[in-house]
Amino acid sequence: MTVTVDTGHRSIGQLFVAQVAKNPTGRAFSGPAPITTTTADGAIGTTSLTWQETADQVFALAAGLVELGVNPGDRVGIASGTRVEWILADLAVMCAGGATTTIYPTTEAGDAAFILADSGSVVLFAEDAAQLAKFQERIDDLPDLRAIVTFEPVEDESDGVLSLADLLDRGSERLIAEPTLVEERIAGIGPEDLATLIYTSGTTGRPKGVRLVHANWIWESEAQASLGIIEQHDLQYLWLPMAHSFGKVLLCAQLTLGFESYVDGRVDKIVESLPHVKPTVMAGVPRIYEKVYNRVRGMAQDKGGATWKIFNWALGVGKQVVALREQGKQPSGFLALKYAIATKLVFSKLQERFGGRMRGMISGAAPLSREVNEFFHAAGIPIYEGYGLTETAAGAFVNLPERFRLGTVGLPLGDLDVKIAEDGEILLRGGNVMRGYHHLPEETEEVLDDDGWFHTGDIGELEDGFLRITDRKKDLVKTSGGKYVAPSYIEGLFKTIVPQVSQVLVHTRNYCTMLITLDEDEMRTWAQGAGLESLSGAELAGHPQVRAHVQAGVDQLNGQINRWESIKGFVILPQDLSVDNGEITPSLKVRRKFVEEKYSSDLDSLY
Structure with missing residues (x-):
């Protein structure tokens, strides 16, 4: 149907x-x-x-x-x-x-x-000589x-190759x-x-x-x-x-x-370009927002003293305002005054980093941690987290300016039907659902049932119409004690505890462990404060001081999650995961099974 x-x-x-x-x-x-x-x-x-x-x-x-x-x-x-x-x-x-x-x-x-x-x-349209x-x-x-049509001029006189012009x-x-x-x-x-x-x-x-x-x-x-x-x-x-x-x-x-779109796919130019382009809206993936959050918080923390105190005070005020807005209310009286001061002292600086005109941003493709989302909402640049899959033409759920709930992916779009199966899997039916997999009828039948319901493979729950994603069905793992572990929640939480972390992968056999990579920019700043600025990224990954810093974060993490989810060991990889190496997708999601197989010997060492 x-x-x-x-x-x-x-x-x-x-x-x-x-x-x-x-x-x-x-x-x-x-x-x-x-x-x-x-x-x-x-x-x-x-x-x-x-x-x-x-x-x-x-x-x-x-x-x-x-x-x-x-x-x-x-x-x-x-x-x-x-x-x-x-x-x-x-x-x-x-x-x-x-x-x-x-x-x-x-x-x-x-x-x-x-x-x-x-x-x-x-x-085929090919971008340049490398793609050709x-x-x-x-x-x-x-x-x-x-025929192949190239966007950029190439030195090729082969038959069937022509330029866009x-x-x-x-x-x-x-x-x-x-x-x-x-x-x-x-x-x-x-x-x-x-x-x-x-x-x-x-x-x-x-x-x-x-x-x-x-x-x-x-x-x-x-x-x-x-x-x-x-x-x-x-x-x-x-x-x-x-x-x-x-x-x-x-x-x-x-x-x-x-509306107008400024189009530039160079991820490394985003931060540099935003103040010049001055956009009013932008969509992105959680990793982009995590890096901004970690950088802003890290700079305030490094300055210490009054700067760090003012930052935390402003964030506390902002969180009160966000809590009101979640209820459909606006701050008034003394709280409104404090928020205006917090905006002038702290949040306006972040707003300028985004060009000074940003009304809001959309996040999708992977889970966004509540802490990061709350920070941006408090700063007056709300992130509207949404959810969808390629099989649902991307958009299925999203939070709205007037109706949002942090920690959820929002409300269904249009006339989309949704139900939760007995095992917790999210099922969707609507005009955005694909017509099947190309040349793969058996795989299509596995996810599209006779009543038109698409089986997403994600686990979730509905709260007053808002959808909360728990994890990927295939990623949920059971410990030897029979308890289920949702890796994505733990991974997102850990990134907010240790801002120097780039990627995290929780792995479970009879207990939980992690593969960790470090963020090059954040580690460079941290290394200067620790007197390790002369070390390379690989040397930092293996340094005892770095391991002790990460271990302190793991200890803090374990204090915030269930006992059976506790991380018993971790490996810091010498380099970050990359798209070029096939370890993460172009939308910056970790290819979990590929990474687990590639670093299987490191994981084996933890068991």
């Missing part, structure tokens, strides 16, 4: 065209890299696009894809980091009647070629691939001959036509392609439009991987509401 919402639009292409007609001169996208436009004066190298300029490029690219032989329903791959060109290419695929196959730029060559082959993609080489090495395994030229010429070509393609797209294939980064075996149709994204766009988190006049800082459903769902919200 499929639950749909009548939005008035049949496809992403229709949604896009409607927004262009509504606000042709409004700013749509901006970014740090030159953007080639197709305006009448032939301007090149601008850093922003209006909605009409965006449409000009998208239509030319869509016609170019048709010229390359892309037929309705054909898949087109995109292997690139987040940038404006990614969005232009994706919209062009949508308007040509095709379906986008997303590929993370960090995906290793074997898996990348598998995704392209399994999807049957006929054209990845596929050319395996071109014999890609019989369906007809070349594709724009081909499409522009095709539109002269057939001016209504793209409109006709858009008109032929139905809500149940495939829009996107997003391959989940599984911990074992090959990735699975999640089939998301236009109706899924239209449902999401309409559901988000009524939330009040993002509004028409907002400026979004968009850095999330567009190859991830979280990034794609934000694009769908933009097509409905018409």
Whole structure:
């Protein structure tokens, strides 16, 4: 059974065209890299696009894809980091009647070629020479691939390789001959036509392609439009991987509401760019917010004395205000006065770090600790934690400005149905649920039952409509004493206790242990105070003083959790986990089984 919402639009292409007609001169996208436009004066190298300029490029690219032989329903791959060109290419695929196959730029060559082959993609957008080489090495395994289009210029004269500018030229010429070509393609797209294939980064075996149709994204766009988190006049800082459903769902919200997005996928540039871009909204993953929280708290603690006392006083006042706002109330009287002082002395400095205009932020993809969330709410930059999976087109639950509850992932979006199974698993049914896994009917039947309920694999509970996630069903482990342990809760709590920690993985056999990595920036600051600034990261990881510091944090952690959850031992790895090494996903989630297998000898030593 499929639950749909009548939005008035049949496809992403229709949604896009409607927004262009509504606000042709409004700013749509901006970014740090030159953007080639197709305006009448032939301007090149601008850093922003209006909605009409965006449409000009998208239509030319869509016609170019048709010229390359892309037929309705054909898949087109995109292997690139987040940038404006990614969005232009994706919209062009949508308007040509095709379906986008997303590929993370960090995906290793074997898996990348598998995704392209399994999807049957006929054209590929590749970001640069490195991405191009990845596929050319395996071109014999890609019989369906007809052409590769590169976003950046490359020194390659191979047949079938062309630049984005070349594709724009081909499409522009095709539109002269057939001016209504793209409109006709858009008109032929139905809500149940495939829009996107997003391959989940599984911990074992090959990735699975999640089939998301236009109706899924239209449902999401309409559901988000009524939330009040993002509004028409907002400026979004968009850095999330567009190859991830979280990034794609934000694009769908933009097509409905018409706000502007500053697009820059360079994670290392976020902190530097925010004060210059001055966005009003941003979405991210918990690791980004954890790093900011740890840095701000650490700086205040290092200064000590009055600074540390004022920081804690301000945070205490802020927490009182947050508690009132959770109840739908606002501070008044003496508390309002104290909060104004706390904001001026402490919180305003954090607000300036985010550009001074940030109204709120969204967190998803992994659990956000209550302590971090409470801190940002207290500071006047509320984080609205949400929940969803690739299989539910990202958005399923989210906290709202007027209705939020810390420690939960919020209320269901739109007309989404939810129920909790007898074993605690969260089941969802609605217009955002995928149509199955590509070429994998048995795996589809395992998660989609006959009544249309999607079995998420997550354990949770409902509290007055708000959903609280306990853990992944497959990650819950039972100790030898028969007690269940939820690793993610313990991991999140420990990160707030020891801010120098980057990644934590709780492992359980007959008792609990941890694998720990250190945050390079935080450790550098800590090492200076400890007289260890001359040591490398690997040397610090093995130093007795560092181990004693971490052990003190473990002792504090054990005092806050159940006895059977207590951490009996830990290993500090000599280097952090990374996307390049396959240890974490591009959305910064730890690939638990992969890491446990890779560091099995370290874990064995703890037992």
